[in-house]
Amino acid sequence: MTVAISKPEPSSGTLVDQTTVGNYFVSNYPPFSFWRPELAAEARGALDRPPAPGTALGLYLHIPFCRKRCHFCYFRVYTDKDAGAIKGYLDLAVRELEIYAARPFIGGRRPSFIYFGGGTPSYLSENQLTQLTNQMKALLPWDAAEEVTFECEPGTLTDHKLKTIREIGVTRLSLGVENFSDHILEINGRAHRSKEIGRAYQYARELGFPQINIDLIAGMVEETEDNWVDCVARTVAMSPDSVTIYQMEVPYNTDIYQVMKAEGKLTAPVADWATKRRWVNYAFAELEKAGYTVASGYTAVKDPSRTKFVYRDSLWRGADLIGLGVASFGHIGGTHFQNQADFEPYMASLREGRLPIYRALTPTDEERLIRELALQFKLGRVSRSYFDRKFGVDLLVRFAEPLARLREWGMLTVDGDWLRLTREGLLQVDRLVHEFFLPQHRTSRYV
Numbered sequence: 001m002t003v004a005i006s007k008p009e010p011s012s013g014t015l016v017d018q019t020t021v022g023n024y025f026v027s028n029y030p031p032f033s034f035w036r037p038e039l040a041a042e043a044r045g046a047l048d049r050p051p052a053p054g055t056a057l058g059l060y061l062h063i064p065f066c067r068k069r070c071h072f073c074y075f076r077v078y079t080d081k082d083a084g085a086i087k088g089y090l091d092l093a094v095r096e097l098e099i100y101a102a103r104p105f106i107g108g109r110r111p112s113f114i115y116f117g118g119g120t121p122s123y124l125s126e127n128q129l130t131q132l133t134n135q136m137k138a139l140l141p142w143d144a145a146e147e148v149t150f151e152c153e154p155g156t157l158t159d160h161k162l163k164t165i166r167e168i169g170v171t172r173l174s175l176g177v178e179n180f181s182d183h184i185l186e187i188n189g190r191a192h193r194s195k196e197i198g199r200a201y202q203y204a205r206e207l208g209f210p211q212i213n214i215d216l217i218a219g220m221v222e223e224t225e226d227n228w229v230d231c232v233a234r235t236v237a238m239s240p241d242s243v244t245i246y247q248m249e250v251p252y253n254t255d256i257y258q259v260m261k262a263e264g265k266l267t268a269p270v271a272d273w274a275t276k277r278r279w280v281n282y283a284f285a286e287l288e289k290a291g292y293t294v295a296s297g298y299t300a301v302k303d304p305s306r307t308k309f310v311y312r313d314s315l316w317r318g319a320d321l322i323g324l325g326v327a328s329f330g331h332i333g334g335t336h337f338q339n340q341a342d343f344e345p346y347m348a349s350l351r352e353g354r355l356p357i358y359r360a361l362t363p364t365d366e367e368r369l370i371r372e373l374a375l376q377f378k379l380g381r382v383s384r385s386y387f388d389r390k391f392g393v394d395l396l397v398r399f400a401e402p403l404a405r406l407r408e409w410g411m412l413t414v415d416g417d418w419l420r421l422t423r424e425g426l427l428q429v430d431r432l433v434h435e436f437f438l439p440q441h442r443t444s445r446y447v
Contacts, residue, residue: 019219019268019276021257023074024249026378026430028329028336029371030441035338035359043330043337043360047103051333056314057109059140061093062325064119064343067156071189071221074251076327076341077119089343090128092350093324094135099355100322101139105332110144111322113310116170122152126164133168147171147310155192157200166207172309173204174213174244179220180234181227188220189255201238211241211307218279219248219271221256225279232283236290242301242309243292245283247276277427284423296379297429316375318368326356335362367438369393374433381420395419402435 051057065086066077081089100106124132142148149172150165165173175197179185182193204212214235218228235243250256250268260268271279284294292300301307315321315331323330327341337360340346349356363371369391376382384395396403396414403419406412411425411432425432434442 017272017274019248019250019270019272020266021250021252021260021268023251024247024430026374026433029374029437030361030363030367032338034441035336035361037359039360039362040337040357041360042362043332043335043357044355046333046335047100047105049333050104051107051109051320055109056112056319057106058113058115058311058314058319058321059097059111059136060115060117060311060321060323060325060328060330061121061136062117062119062323062328063121063124064089064326065123066118066120067123067153067191068189069255071255072217072248072250073189073255074253075119078343081343086124086128088347089326090124090132092347094132094139095350096324096355097136097139097322099353100324105320106140110141112144112146112319113314114142114145114148115311116148116150118151120153120156121150122156122161122165126161129161129164129168142169145169145171147308149174149311151176152200153192154196154200157196157204159203162200162203162207166209170209172211172213173209174215175201175204175240176215177235178215178217179223179227180231181223184220184223184227187222198238201240213242213244214238214240216243216245216283217248218245218283219276221269223271228279228282232286235283236286239290239302241303241307242295242299243283243287244299245280246298247273247280273428277424280427281423294380294423294426297426298378316378317372330357334368335360337361365391369398370436370438373399374436377419377421377433378429380426380429381418384417384419399436405435406432 062076064075064077065081066079069077069079136142148170150170151174152165153176177197178188178190180194180197185193201212201214216231216235248270250260250270256268256270260266284300287300288294292302293304295301295304299309319331320333321329321331323337323339326339326343326346328339330337330339337357340349340356340358345358346356369387372390373382373387373395382395387393387395403412406421406425407414409425411422413420413422421429421432
C-alpha cells in the first residue's frame with residue numbers, strides 16, 4: 001500500500017538537493033575544525049577556576065564498543081576489543097573522573113544531568129554497569145541529577161540488563177531503532193533486528209523508565225516511502241515518550257563514503273534532502289495527530305510538561321560538561337575541548353596520570369552568542385529577551401540581515417519576544433543557522 005506524503009512548500013531554491021559527503025548536522029560553534037591542539041592548555045587552565053554562579057554541571061561518558069559498526073556511523077567506536085581492553089578502558093575512565101572531581105571548577109557542584117553515549121553503552125554487562133556507576137557516584141554523587149540518559153542498541157538488551165540499567169538510576173532510555181525493516185537494518189550495517197525492538201521496548205515499559213525515546217533515521221540506504229510510512233505507523237503505535245528523527249548524512253569517516261570514494265561517486269546512495277525533509281514532515285504530522293508536540297527540528301514529545309531533554313537544553317545554554325572517554329567533548333568555564341580521538345593515546349595519557357585533552361577552543365563573547373543562537377534555533381524558536389539579558393543584544397538589530405533573509409525565504413516569523421522558524425525552516429535548520437556564522441567559519445566542511 002502506498003500512502004501519499006504531502007510536500008512542504010518549496011524553499012528558497014538555494015539548497016543543493018543531493019546528499020553528498022560531509023557533516024550536515026551542526027552540533028557546536030565555532031566548528032570543530034577550528035579547535036586546536038595548541039589551545040589545549042586553555043582547557044586545563046579552566047579546571048583551576050571556580051565556576052560562574054548558577055552554571056549547571058553535566059557528565060558525559062563515551063562507551064565506544066559495538067557489536068557491529070553501522071555503515072553510516074561517524075563516531076569513535078570499536079568492534080574488536082576483548083574483555084581485558086574493555087575493563088582497562090572503564091577503569092581509566094573512572095580515573096579520568098577522579099582527576100576532574102578534585103579540581104576547583106567543580107566548586108561543590110553535583111551533576112544535574114548525566115549521559116551515557118556511544119558506541120553502545122548497553123554493550124556492557126550488568127556487572128560492568130553496576131561497578132562503573134558505583135565508582136562514578138562515589139566521586140560525584142548523582143542525587144541532584146534531574147536526568148540520566150542511556151543509549152541502547154535493542155539487540156543488546158536482555159530483561160536482566162534492562163533491570164540493571166533501571167537500578168543504576170537511568171531516567172531516560174534511548175533506543176536506537178532507526179528502522180523497523182530487517183532488510184534496511186541489515187543493508188545499513190545495524191546489528192539488531194525488528195523482533196528485538198518490541199521485546200526490549202515492552203520490558204522497558206514494564207520496568208517503569210520515566211522516559212523512553214525512540215530514534216529513527218530518515219533516508220537510509222534503500223529506504224522507500226512505503227517503508228518510511230510503516231516505520232512512522234509502528235512508532236506511533238508503540239507510543240514512546242519521545243521520538244528523535246535524524247536526516248541521514250554521510251560524513252567522511254563512514255563506510256558509505258569509503259565505498260563512494262572507491263567507486264568515484266559524488267552522490268551518496270541515500271535519499272536526497274528534499275525527500276528526507278518531506279519524510280520528517282510526514283512523521284511530525286502523524287505524531288501531532290497522535291497528540292505529540294514537535295519540540296525541535298528532530299524531536300516530538302508526548303507530554304511537554306513531563307518529557308524534557310535536560311542534557312540538550314543545558315548544553316545549548318552554556319552548561320559545563322565533563323566529557324569522559326575517547327574522543328569525548330567537554331566544556332568548562334567557557335572553553336570547549338575534545339579528548340584524544342584514538343584508543344591508545346587516550347589510555348596512555350591516563351596511565352601517566354594526565355587528562356587526555358587533545359584540542360580546545362575558547363570562543364569570544366560574539367562566538368558564544370552565535371553558538372547559543374544557532375543551537376537554540378534548533379528548538380524552533382528563540383527568545384529575544386533571553387539574549388538581551390544574557391548578552392545585552394537585541395537580536396533584531398544585531399542579526400538584522402540574516403533574519404531578513406530567513407523571513408524573505410518564508411522560514412521565519414517574528415511574534416513579539418519570539419523569533420519562530422516555520423515548519424519548513426525547522427526541517428532544514430542546520431542549513432539555515434549558517435546564515436548567522438561569522439565569515440571565517442562559513443567553510444564547506446564542518447567536522
